[in-house]
Amino acid sequence: MSAVPSAQSVIVVGAGPTGLTLACELATAxxxxxxxxxxxxxxxxxxxxxxxxxxMELLSLxxxxxxxxxxxxxxxxxxxxRGAGVDFxxxxxxxxxxxxxxxxxxxxxxxxxxLDLGVTIERQAEVYDLxxxxxxxxxxxxxxxxxxxxxxDYVVGCDGAHSAVRDFAGIAFRGRTYDMAPILADVRLRKxxxxxxxxxxxxxxxxxxxxxxxxxxxxAVAHRDNPWxxxxxxxxxxxxxxxxxxxxxxxxxxxxxxxRFKIHQRIADQYRxxxxxxxxxxxxxxxxxxxxxxxxxxxDAVNLGWKLAAEVxxxxxxxxxxxxxAEQRPYAxxxxxxxxxxxxxxxxTSNLAFTLRRSVLPKLLGIRPVRQFAEESLSGLRNHYxxxxxxxxxxxxxxxxxxxxGMRVPDLLLSMRGSAPxxxxxxxxxxxxxxxxxEPDGRAAxxxxxxxxxxxxxxxxxxxxxLDGVTTLLVRPDGYVAWVDGTAAPDRRVERVGEALLRxxxxxxxxxxxxxxxxxxxxxxxxxxxxxxxxxxxxDDLTPQPSx
Numbered sequence: 001m002s003a004v005p006s007a008q009s010v011i012v013v014g015a016g017p018t019g020l021t022l023a024c025e026l027a028t029a030x031x032x033x034x035x036x037x038x039x040x041x042x043x044x045x046x047x048x049x050x051x052x053x054x055x056m057e058l059l060s061l062x063x064x065x066x067x068x069x070x071x072x073x074x075x076x077x078x079x080x081x082r083g084a085g086v087d088f089x090x091x092x093x094x095x096x097x098x099x100x101x102x103x104x105x106x107x108x109x110x111x112x113x114x115l116d117l118g119v120t121i122e123r124q125a126e127v128y129d130l131x132x133x134x135x136x137x138x139x140x141x142x143x144x145x146x147x148x149x150x151x152x153d154y155v156v157g158c159d160g161a162h163s164a165v166r167d168f169a170g171i172a173f174r175g176r177t178y179d180m181a182p183i184l185a186d187v188r189l190r191k192x193x194x195x196x197x198x199x200x201x202x203x204x205x206x207x208x209x210x211x212x213x214x215x216x217x218x219x220a221v222a223h224r225d226n227p228w229x230x231x232x233x234x235x236x237x238x239x240x241x242x243x244x245x246x247x248x249x250x251x252x253x254x255x256x257x258x259x260r261f262k263i264h265q266r267i268a269d270q271y272r273x274x275x276x277x278x279x280x281x282x283x284x285x286x287x288x289x290x291x292x293x294x295x296x297x298x299x300d301a302v303n304l305g306w307k308l309a310a311e312v313x314x315x316x317x318x319x320x321x322x323x324x325x326a327e328q329r330p331y332a333x334x335x336x337x338x339x340x341x342x343x344x345x346x347x348x349t350s351n352l353a354f355t356l357r358r359s360v361l362p363k364l365l366g367i368r369p370v371r372q373f374a375e376e377s378l379s380g381l382r383n384h385y386x387x388x389x390x391x392x393x394x395x396x397x398x399x400x401x402x403x404x405x406g407m408r409v410p411d412l413l414l415s416m417r418g419s420a421p422x423x424x425x426x427x428x429x430x431x432x433x434x435x436x437x438x439e440p441d442g443r444a445a446x447x448x449x450x451x452x453x454x455x456x457x458x459x460x461x462x463x464x465x466x467l468d469g470v471t472t473l474l475v476r477p478d479g480y481v482a483w484v485d486g487t488a489a490p491d492r493r494v495e496r497v498g499e500a501l502l503r504x505x506x507x508x509x510x511x512x513x514x515x516x517x518x519x520x521x522x523x524x525x526x527x528x529x530x531x532x533x534x535x536x537x538x539x540d541d542l543t544p545q546p547s548x
Contacts, residue, residue, distance in 0.1 A: 009312045011036060011139060011152040013127055013165050017048075017103060018280030018297035019158030020110035021059075025305025027117035028062055028431040029477075031312050034150070035114065036125040036141060038159070042111070045257050046102030047184065048294035049210070049218050050075075053088065054380030055295040056095035057411065058302045061428045061479050065095065067109055072101030073213045078378075079195035081358060084365035086375050093381060094411050094425075098197065100212040103294060130155065130168035130276070137275050153312055156277045156304070158297075161264070163282035169273050175266025175285065180347065182222035182288075183233050183241065185258035189217050190251035200245045201357040206289070206346040207245035216256065220288065221245065222263075224347050233258045263287050265340055267332055271325035279304055284332040287339040289346060295380060296335055300328050306431060306477035315454060315506040327385045338377070381408060385480060401469050403484045409475050412467065414460040422458075425479070432456045433482060433505060434475040435497070438464065443490055444472045444497040450508035451501050472497055474504065 010026055012019045015037035026033040051059070051068065059065040074097035079085040088097045114121065122143070129140035137155040141148055157165025166173060189209075198209045205223035212218055221241045235255060243249045264285040271278050280297030304324045310316035345353060365371050376382040385406035403409065411425045414436065427434050433455040437445040445457040455474075467473070471493060474483040483500040487493045502508070 009033065009153045010308065011137070011150055011155045012158055013037075013139075013155065014158035014160060014163075014280070014282070015039070015042075015107070015111065015121060015123070016158060016160065016280065016297070017106050017110060017294055018301050019156075020107060020114050021298050021301035022156060022158060022279060022305050023114045023119045023121075024062060024064070024110060024117060025302060025431065026309055027114065027119050029306060029309035029313075031309045034120040034122065034152070036127060036139070036150070037121065037123045038126045040124050042104050042107040044104055045259070046104045046186075047261070048103040048291075049100060049212055050291045050294070051099040051101060051106070051298075052291070052295050052379040053091050053093040053095045053097070054383065054408070055298050056099055057093060057408075057425070058299060058479060060094065060411075060425055061302070061477070062431065063429055064110065064113055068101060068106065069095070069099060071105050071109065072099035073211065074098070075100050075197045075210065077195065078197045078199060079193075080199050080365060081201060081362050084362040084371070085195070086365065086371060086378060088375060088379060090372065091375055091379055091381060092410065093379070098291075098379075100197075100210055100218075102212060106294070127159075127164045127168070130165060132169075132275050134274075154275045154277065154308060156279055156308070157282045158278075158280045158301070160281045161285055163278065165276060166268060166278055166282050169276040169278075171273060171278065172269040173266050174269065175264060178263040178265070178287070178343070179228075180222055180224050180226055181228035181260045181262055182220055182226070183238055183258065183260055185219045185233070185238055185252070186216050186256040187219060187235075187238070187252040187258070188215050188254045190253065191248065192217070192250065193246065201346050201354075202245045203349060203354055205241070205245060207242060208289075209250075217252075219252070222343075222347060224349060228262055229260065231260075233260050263343070265336060267329070267336060271329055272322070277304065277308070277324070279328075283329075284336065286332075286336045287343040289339050289343045290378060292335050292339060296332060299331075299380065299383075300324075302478045303328050309431070310454075310506070317503060317506045320504075331383055384408065401484055401486050402467060403470065403473070403481050405481050405483060407481045409473075409479050409481055410466060412464060414458070414464055416458070417461055424475070427456060427458060428475065428477060428479060430456065431477050433477060434458070435501075436460055436473040436475070438467070438471050438473070439488075439490070439493065441490060443494050447494050447497050448501060450498075451505045452509040454505045454509075455501065474500055476504075 009032045012023050012035045015035050019035055023033050023035050056065045076089040076097045077085050077087050124143050126142045127139050128142050131138050136151055136153050139150045141150050157163045159165055193209050200207045208220045210218045239252055266285045268278050268283045271283055279300040307321050307324050311321045387404050387406050411423055413421045414424055415421050435448045435455050435457045437459045442459040445459050448455050448457045469486045470484055471488055472485040476482045482504045485496055487496055
């Protein structure tokens with residue numbers, strides 16, 4: 001074995017959607033990155049399928065979502081039982097639907113994005129040991145061509161349920177395994193359900209059916225009386241369970257693949273130890289009911305990417321990298337609790353639960369506020385972070401501003417002097433923080449010049465629909481509010497924006513007055529951000545969780 005000197009700042013272990021998204025985030029921020037993957041190629045058996053609205057929004061921040069939308073099939077409604085349902089079309093999002101797309105297709109597209117950004121991807125590379133000190137992490141890697149060592153400043157384990165990184169780092173993965181073993185299949189149906197996306201509870205069981213293109217249906221069916229077995233699943237067994245749930249025989253045929261799997265409810269004790277971090281299934285596993293697994297992993301990656309890049313580049317303020325765990329682990333815990341309750345309720349054999357599922361739940365979903373809560377929860381749009389922010393500080397200036405620290409920022413249309421309106425998400429393409437100054441003097445934007453290439457600044461005309469009372473808005477690279485202010489007094493506004501930038505962007509690079517430039521549309525089209533700012537960005541048996 002020969003030691004290889006460190007040539008990258010971060011090693012990501014695992015080339016699934018989480019690992020590839022993280023690699024893209026790091027590369028966009030200018031951090032050198034290598035991805036190590038044990039598999040020779042992406043698996044054609046896509047256990048996860050479907051990207052919700054918030055996940056599509058996050059991928060849109062870097063320009064990935066448009067291609068994924070073109071590949072997928074939009075599903076606008078989830079029918080629950082034989083009554084009401086959840087209407088994603090009612091969501092206030094550029095992506096008001098569930099994008100039905102197999103995980104394998106997501107991986108292929110993200111892999112190409114990563115390669116285009118200069119990421120190195122090593123396949124058939126198995127990590128078999130890990131050590132770290134205060135300066136970096138060393139991995140021992142085995143491939144068909146030999147063994148060697150890889151070193152980096154940080155290592156992120158995105159290597160799934162059986163995470164080697166998690167085990168070598170000594171992080172406990174606590175939880176339990178359900179008694180039942182659902183069946184997952186991709187098949188064709190001679191008699192399809194009347195709705196696109198159908199969730200049907202039966203007595204002691206539940207079925208989910210969703211078309212995803214070219215005549216294929218993703219079928220997931222669980223029943224309390226079906227324990228884990230190593231016996232292969234037959235088409236006859238699947239057909240029988242579908243008949244019980246649907247009330248008619250859909251006649252499944254021509255299975256692309258069909259399998260039985262275990263459901264786990266587990267979460268890592270910590271997401272970080274020293275210079276080793278975890279994301280995706282390596283950090284959390286939960287019931288696939290609701291299809292959150294793939295989405296939560298991608299959201300981990302987008303939350304972590306810019307913070308880890310800031311740490312590697314040396315400008316991260318104290319506590320920024322630790323805020324990854326502080327924000328994402330509680331979010332995962334909420335998902336675990338919600339999916340566990342839903343799974344227990346959906347598969348309960350009690351008469352009360354059966355009545356609630358068949359009669360009460362459809363009626364509740366017919367009530368607009370209840371349905372809206374369900375839609376926003378499923379789609380990820382309700383996820384907000386702590387109001388005081390991970391590095392301290394909160395909004396000020398007015399007590400009733402429409403946004404607060406930690407909230408998701410909608411894809412607002414910003415009016416720009418002398419050019420066409422610009423979508424806010426387009427201004428985040430380069431992975432920097434974004435400061436929007438709504439005052440015509442542009443003094444708050446001028447103040448941000450001292451932070452160089454860490455923050456993109458624009459001056460927009462005011463008012464903007466949805467931001468009444470806001471004079472200055474600082475947006476994190478992951479599309480959440482870092483800081484928002486309603487102060488109108490020029491000197492006080494400049495003082496406050498300086499304090500906010502110090503908290504979120506660290507110590508200023510230099511202190512020159514500079515001139516804030518109003519963004520023009522040609523600059524946006526050419527670079528995806530303001531090209532006129534002072535500086536530019538430098539060049540046990542754990543089964544991976546399906547997400548039906």
